[in-house]
Amino acid sequence: MHLGLRLLFGFFVITGLAAYFVLRVFLAEVQPSVREVAEDILVDAAHLLAEGAGAELAAMPAGGTLAGGAFAASVERYRARPVDAQIWGLHKRSLDFRVYVTDAEGRVVFDGGDTPATGADYSRWRDVARTLRGEYGARATREVQHDERTSVLYVAAPVQHGGRTIGVLTVAKPVRTIQQFIDRAERKILVAGAWLLGLSLAVGVGVTLWTVHSVRTLRRYAQQARAGERQAVPALPGELGELAQAMAAMRDRLEDRGHVEQAMRALTHELKSPLAAIGGAAELLHDALPDADREAFARQIGEQVQRLRELVDRLLELSKLESLRAPAEQQPVSLLALADALLAEQAAALRQRAVTIEWRQRDAASVPGDAEQLRLALSNLLANALGFAPPGSTLAWSVAADANEVTIGLRDHGPGVADYALPQLGQRFFSTPRVADGRKGSGLGLAIVRQIVLLHRGRLRFEPAQPGLQVWLTLPR
Template identity: 65%
Template sequence: MHLGLRLFFGFLVITGLAAFFVMRVFVAEVKPSVREVMEDILVDTANLLAEDAAADLGAMPEGGDLRGTRFAGVVQAYASRPVDAQIWGLNKRHLDLRIYVTDGRGRVVLDAGADLPSADGALGEDYSRWRDVALTLRGEYGARATREVKTDERSSVMYVAAPVRGADGRVMGVLTVAKAQSTVAPFVDRAEHKIVVAGAWLLGLSLLIGVAVTLWTVHAVRQLRRYAQQAGGEPTPGAALVLPPALPGELGELARAMGAMRERLEGRAQREQFVRALTHELKGPLAAIRGAAELLEDPSLNAAERHRFASQVGDQTERLRELVDRLLELSKLESAGQPAHREPVALARLTDRVLADHRAALEQRGLSVRWLQRDDDVTVPADANQLALALSNLLVNAVDFAPHGSTLELDLTRTAERVCWSLRDHGPGVPDYALQHLGERFYATARPGSDRKGSGLGLAIVRQVAALHRGALAITPAQPGLRVELTLPLA
């Protein structure tokens, strides 16, 4: 299973379980909390009405009831009182308290209010065994909850009693206030609905956050994976440095650690590649020098032959010197993280200076230079010496491959953000398979008319200079010839 799916399902399970248990606790606590609040209110109501009923109950004759008394009229007036109340969006259109009073033996002497069992209520019935009455007569707190339909929890009615005391403090009877729990069911249902809706929103938002966190984590891990995969390939000389992805926290520390590891690995691979290529390049000149030296020891050689072999030693020594010089230049450029001295450089005037330095080589091969487009106002922020070195190497390659008496074409154009310097010769070009390798250390093709090859370091130096200046080198066939384009940013 993919990492993203694992993270998402893990987050889903954790969030789902947390939301389920939290919502279950909230929903499970709604009804008990409502019952507690309702019981608390009924306690206050019962004690208040018990004080009001005390006088009429004390004046009631033995075996009588409270019908026709002032308290009975107040209760009947309450029961028939119209009401239209908006309670947090719910309508209350009738009063729903049932009030009954028992004497000291538990006989009901008054039953009025809502939800009466009959026309006269339970008047005259013995309630002495009901918990609310029995406990209150014993001096304890009396309350009960009784279902009208035993199998229906919503038919439960809560009864809360209060003692009715005489002037001497004696308990004369009990006043009970009853309220059906179905009257508060709409409030409970609404609260549960709000909790469920809020829980669903919470779960949905949590899942969205989980998806976002999962996508971010997977994206960061994929960045690290791509960066790690780049460390497995062969390093490209002169390529722009690939920085580790900028990530926060521990992933950022891991990215930087991978960057340091990659630098060590690439440095080792580059050194191994460099040593192999350098060894291969040194074999030819050294073998030629050794062979010439052995032949020069032959006493039978005439003066012309000695001169030829001595010239060969000199040529191969010069080739070795050129190889070492270019290696030093390339090593210096690769160790630099940025141009040494960045300043505005006019590319047209710098090109004129490079052409002047190579005028002798151009005249020797009868080559002319023609500008296709030239913009003398183009300047780029660059190190003038490094840029001159790059242009010089490109010009030397063009001179080596251009036919005698041909023309080199220069072009200097710019766009809103970049400038393009290009040079084209009309030589034989290079095979298609070799195009992608040009610019690699020690990769070179034979010069026209001879088997002599260059070191391949010239274009490697140009690529490195371009990378240091955040530019690029492109080499394309021109039919005939080859075109090299050095692109640099204007800022």
């Protein structure tokens, strides 16, 4: 299973379980809470009505009832009142209180319900019995034994006169009259829970996508590092950013070690030829030689020493460039102006080789970068092209710009490079024989060009031109 699916599944399971238990608790508390509120209201109503019934109950003869009295009449008028109240979007169209009164023995002396129970003995009912004992009396009785919705809440209050309890007044209210409020509350909780779950899922998807994107960016960076590509360290937050920095540091150390090993092997191979030539010439100079031979051997030693000096200088320059992570300076640089200045400096060398310059395109455009480094790159490109250009040939230059990039093209008309060798151009100490003298160069010139291009986030491409070699150097604007 992919990382994203695992994260999303885990997030959804945790959120779903949390939402399930929270909703379950809320739903389990709705109905008891509404009943508790209703019971509180019934307590207030029972005590209020008990005060109104006290005088009549005290004056009632033994074995009599409250029928026909003022209290009974007021209850009947209450039951007959029309009502249409809108309570938070729900309509109440009936008055649901049932009121009954018992005397001190628990006999019903008034019942305002639909089926009056006047004369019945309620002394054993919980609401009446507890109230007569001076306790809080209340009960909930189902009209249908197995149906919770048919429950009726009964709350009693003592009817007192002269400091003693002379009876009990009970107020009853069916649960079905408040069930609509319970149902609405449960629906709202379920809808809110569904929205919460959906929002949590959306957040989970967002967090998962963000995490997977960061991890994939880090993976892509690691794959590029493994392939030897030098890319900027991705800007990632938190621990992933620290991991990317650690990977970059590890890559740099491994690259440095690999570069040192490769450079040492290549340098050892590259030094063998000039050292052997210097050693052989030095040995011969110990013998008696004609002046012409002595001069030739001395010149050979000087040439090889100069070759070694150039090799060391270029190795130092390349090592300095490889230690950088970005150009030393960032300022607008005109590549066309750099090329013109470079060609002016090399005019004598071009005339000596009878090599002419042909401009195919001249776009004046600037790129951000280090002027000295870019000048060094163009200088090495020109030196490489001039070394392989036959006398009397042409070097084709172009500077082409668009909205995003500037591309410099340079083509010589020399022997070119075989297709299998094109990918190796720009590597240290890889070169092909030059036209002028048939000798191979160190290959460090194009390696310096490639390193400068990488520092400037550009691209370097080599293409066979038949005849010759076409070089494209592209830099972002």
